[in-house]
Amino acid sequence: xxxxxxxxxxxxxxxxxxxxxxxxxxxxxxxxxxxxxxxxxxxxxxxxxxxxxxxxxxxxxxxxxxx
Amino acid sequence: xxxxxxxxxxxxxxxxxxxxxxxxxxxxxxxxxxxxxxxxxxxxxxxxxxxxxxxxxxxxxxxxxxxxxxxxxxxxxxxxxxxxxxxxxxxxxxxxxxxxxxxxxxxxxxxxxxxxxxxxxxxxxxxxxxxxxxxxxxxxxxxxxxxxxxxxxxxxxxxxxxxxxxxxxxxxxxxxxxxxxxxxxxxxxxxxxxxxxxxxxxxxxxxxxxxxxxxxxxxxxxxxxxxxxxxxxxxxxxxxxxxxxxxxxxxxxxxxxxxxxxxxxxxxxxxxxxxxxxxxxxxxxxxxxxxxxxxxxxxxxxxxxxxxxxxxxxxxxxxxxxxxxxxxxxxxxxxxxxxxxxxxxxx
Numbered sequence: 001x002x003x004x005x006x007x008x009x010x011x012x013x014x015x016x017x018x019x020x021x022x023x024x025x026x027x028x029x030x031x032x033x034x035x036x037x038x039x040x041x042x043x044x045x046x047x048x049x050x051x052x053x054x055x056x057x058x059x060x061x062x063x064x065x066x067x
Numbered sequence: 068x069x070x071x072x073x074x075x076x077x078x079x080x081x082x083x084x085x086x087x088x089x090x091x092x093x094x095x096x097x098x099x100x101x102x103x104x105x106x107x108x109x110x111x112x113x114x115x116x117x118x119x120x121x122x123x124x125x126x127x128x129x130x131x132x133x134x135x136x137x138x139x140x141x142x143x144x145x146x147x148x149x150x151x152x153x154x155x156x157x158x159x160x161x162x163x164x165x166x167x168x169x170x171x172x173x174x175x176x177x178x179x180x181x182x183x184x185x186x187x188x189x190x191x192x193x194x195x196x197x198x199x200x201x202x203x204x205x206x207x208x209x210x211x212x213x214x215x216x217x218x219x220x221x222x223x224x225x226x227x228x229x230x231x232x233x234x235x236x237x238x239x240x241x242x243x244x245x246x247x248x249x250x251x252x253x254x255x256x257x258x259x260x261x262x263x264x265x266x267x268x269x270x271x272x273x274x275x276x277x278x279x280x281x282x283x284x285x286x287x288x289x290x291x292x293x294x295x296x297x298x299x300x301x302x303x304x305x306x307x308x309x310x311x312x313x314x315x316x317x318x319x320x321x322x323x324x325x326x327x328x329x330x331x332x333x334x335x336x337x338x339x340x341x342x343x344x345x346x347x348x349x350x351x352x353x354x355x356x357x358x359x360x361x362x363x364x365x366x367x368x369x370x371x372x373x374x375x376x377x378x379x380x381x382x383x384x385x386x387x388x389x390x391x392x393x394x395x396x397x398x399x400x401x402x403x404x405x406x407x408x409x410x411x412x413x414x
């Protein structure tokens with residue numbers, strides 16, 4: 001289908017400007033996408049503590065692991 | 068045999084702990100605060116189990132091999148008498164097949180996704196603009212995102228949840244907590260995820276403990292790993308079989324159906340060379356190729372670290388596929404495991 005058919009055959013009084021996205025905004029959007037991606041890549045749960053297996057308000061947990 | 072890790076793959080794996088920490092830390096405390104009024108029994112109150120159940124267990128994770136290898140049917144058809152532990156993502160598949168796990172374990176704090184595994188009363192709201200389930204590969208019925216399938220899960224969980232004990236993280240979402248306390252689980256046991264060093268300033272782990280005094284358990288970042296920790300150290304089972312612990316994808320699953328496909332494109336850019344971000348491993352029993360992405364690889368690495376921390380536990384990989392091919396894990400077919408640890412061998 002030709003684009004011409006879809007064009008309006010009237011003129012509007014008010015000029016509509018397309019929102020321009022600045023380079024800064026584009027970069028911000030890119031960063032947001034990247035952040036969102038990192039969130040999914042980052043796993044189901046935090047795992048930064050590599051020494052302790054348990055903790056129960058004291059050092060008891062470490063002993064359980066060694067039993 | 069596993070391919071060589073690319074620099075790009077390695078670099079992303081190294082960033083994952085910090086990414087996860089930054090992303091989850093806020094939700095963990097918000098969820099734990101919302102849940103504190105619902106907390107009843109602690110995981111420390113889990114009752115002792117009998118010797119037959121204690122002899123061995125099977126942890127059914129939610130990897131694609133469960134479906135492909137018909138693992139649940141194999142368990143049902145056997146005379147296996149050990150303990151059955153299902154992670155949340157495999158629970159519905161168990162119920163559909165008529166297998167009632169002794170324990171169901173849930174951990175992930177995601178606000179809207181996890182509740183699907185128990186049947187989501189707010190299904191339409193939660194699935195809007197989220198194609199996560201269209202990209203999961205355990206139970207293909209979930210891919211259709213259908214209202215009728217969700218209703219089937221609601222009905223199954225309502226009907227059979229009284230037959231399993233539920234172990235739930237204090238940081239689970241309100242959606243999950245509301246669902247599980249309003250269905251028929253009679254026994255719900257709570258734990259805190261141990262997410263950072265409680266001796267550090269501003270430790271989230273310490274804040275969680277201050278809030279509810281529940282024991283904190285290191286999760287290794289995934290529900291399959293925390294299930295192993297609970298089986299080995301809390302239920303005290305020293306022979307553990309893993310099912311559906313793929314840590315990756317079968318070679319015939321296209322990259323664009325993997326769970327981090329779009330996220331990798333967003334992270335790296337549209338000119339991504341996927342060969343650098345997917346790592347292939349041959350499963351020695353079958354010779355079939357499987358592959359993993361950085362997140363699953365990270366889970367696997369964590370799992371291997373964690374299992375070293377509890378001594379005298381034998382871990383068998385009965386997944387019949389996947390990328391968990393490591394010296395410290397005994398590879399065995401599920402059928403052989405079921406025979407080896409069935410009742411008749413105990414007598």
